Every structure is written in C-alpha cells, then in structure tokens.
Amino acid sequence: MQFDISVVNQLIQERRSIFPVHYSGEPVPRFIVEKMLENANWAPTHRFTEPWRFKVFTGSGIAKLATFQANMYKEQNSGNGDFEESKYEKLLKKPLLCSHIISIGMHRDEKKSIPEVEEIASVAMAVQNMYLTATAYGVGCYWGTGGVTYMEEAKPFFDLEASDKLLGFLYLGMPAKAWPKSRRRPIREKVQWVD
Numbered sequence: 001m002q003f004d005i006s007v008v009n010q011l012i013q014e015r016r017s018i019f020p021v022h023y024s025g026e027p028v029p030r031f032i033v034e035k036m037l038e039n040a041n042w043a044p045t046h047r048f049t050e051p052w053r054f055k056v057f058t059g060s061g062i063a064k065l066a067t068f069q070a071n072m073y074k075e076q077n078s079g080n081g082d083f084e085e086s087k088y089e090k091l092l093k094k095p096l097l098c099s100h101i102i103s104i105g106m107h108r109d110e111k112k113s114i115p116e117v118e119e120i121a122s123v124a125m126a127v128q129n130m131y132l133t134a135t136a137y138g139v140g141c142y143w144g145t146g147g148v149t150y151m152e153e154a155k156p157f158f159d160l161e162a163s164d165k166l167l168g169f170l171y172l173g174m175p176a177k178a179w180p181k182s183r184r185r186p187i188r189e190k191v192q193w194v195d
C-alpha cells in the first residue's frame with residue numbers, strides 16, 4: 001500500500017470543527033454524506049460488534065429533530081423552574097443552520113460482552129473517520145453533545161434501546177468562511193517514551 005504521507009498528515013492536522021453559525025446554508029452533496037458514512041463503517045471494532053448507529057436528518061427531517069429536542073427540553077424543565085426561553089429557541093432554531101445532522105449512537109451487543117468503554121471508543125473512531133472525510137471534501141462539521149444527548153427518554157427517537165447510548169450529533173454544512181485554525185499543546189507533554 002502506498003499513500004502520500006504528506007497529504008495524510010495535512011488532512012489529520014487541518015481537520016477542524018466548524019460550527020453551524022459558520023455554515024453558508026448551501027446543501028452538502030448527498031454523495032459526500034454517504035462517503036462519510038461508508039468511511040465511518042471502517043472504524044476499528046472489537047469482535048466486530050460495529051457498534052455505531054447513525055440517523056441522518058436533512059431537509060424537513062432537521063425541523064422534526066429541532067422540534068423534538070426543543071419540546072423535550074420544555075417537558076423536562078417546565079415544572080422545575082429551570083426552563084429558559086432563550087435555550088428553547090436555540091434548540092429550535094440552531095439545527096436549521098445545518099445541511100445535515102447525524103445522530104451518533106452506540107449499540108450494545110450484550111452477547112459479545114465487550115466493555116462499554118470500548119464500544120464508545122469504537123464509535124468515536126467512526127466519527128473521526130467522518131470528520132476526516134468531511135475535511136477532505138472541504139465540508140464543515142462538528143461533534144456536539146448538547147440538547148437531548150444525555151436524556152434517557154430521547155433514545156427511542158433515535159431508534160436506540162435502553163442499553164444503547166446517544167453520544168451526540170455531527171452537524172454538517174458548507175463553510176461560509178476561510179477554514180479555521182486551531183491549537184494544540186505539544187505532543188511531548190503527553191507522551192513518555194520507555195527505551
């Protein structure tokens with residue numbers, strides 16, 4: 001196998017989270033979303049459980065998701081005094097800035113008895129494959145864990161069972177501005193070599 005390593009390095013290091021306020025409103029071509037999903041499916045998986053489960057919302061599906069999450073927030077917080085109208089409005093409107101939203105689910109295969117943390121790790125690797133594929137096509141995306149992410153009652157909406165987990169959402173859109181820069185502390189601060 002031969003790869004252009006400088007391209008691989010550049011792709012990994014220039015991958016960025018690009019947020020919905022910076023999307024142009026232009027749709028992401030479907031073939032790119034399909035390629036992202038196909039590449040997600042090639043993530044490493046302990047005992048081939050392939051635990052990633054995605055639901056892709058686009059077009060009127062995004063409004064359905066937005067209404068669902070805003071209503072769930074209202075239901076859960078109306079009685080306890082924690083309800084904020086501005087948060088409700090954000091849950092309702094922010095998704096509409098996106099071309100696609102992919103819910104990120106982890107499905108437990110109890111029969112294979114893989115530790116849950118490994119299944120979550122596997123799904124995260126699938127998400128990284130989507131991030132990198134999006135970057136290669138010049139598509140913006142980011143993994144967000146707000147809204148209904150950790151609400152047990154939300155799971156059925158995403159076709160997840162009680163033992164599954166919703167890990168958040170991958171928001172997608174065409175970038176309206178120049179590709180952003182980021183920063184990292186040096187890797188040597190996080191590595192020990194044992195010779």
Ligand SMILES: Cc1cc2nc3c(=O)[nH]c(=O)nc-3n(C[C@H](O)[C@H](O)[C@H](O)COP(=O)(O)O)c2cc1C
Nearest residue numbers: 015016017018019142143144145146168181182183
């Ligand atoms: C598991 C996970 C959850 C995240 N959740 C959020 C989130 O809820 N809101 C947010 O603004 N960014 C979220 N991010 C994206 C980070 O903000 C982003 O990765 C970080 O700022 C580094 O920027 P970069 O991805 O462009 O390198 C999340 C990232 C990961 C890996």
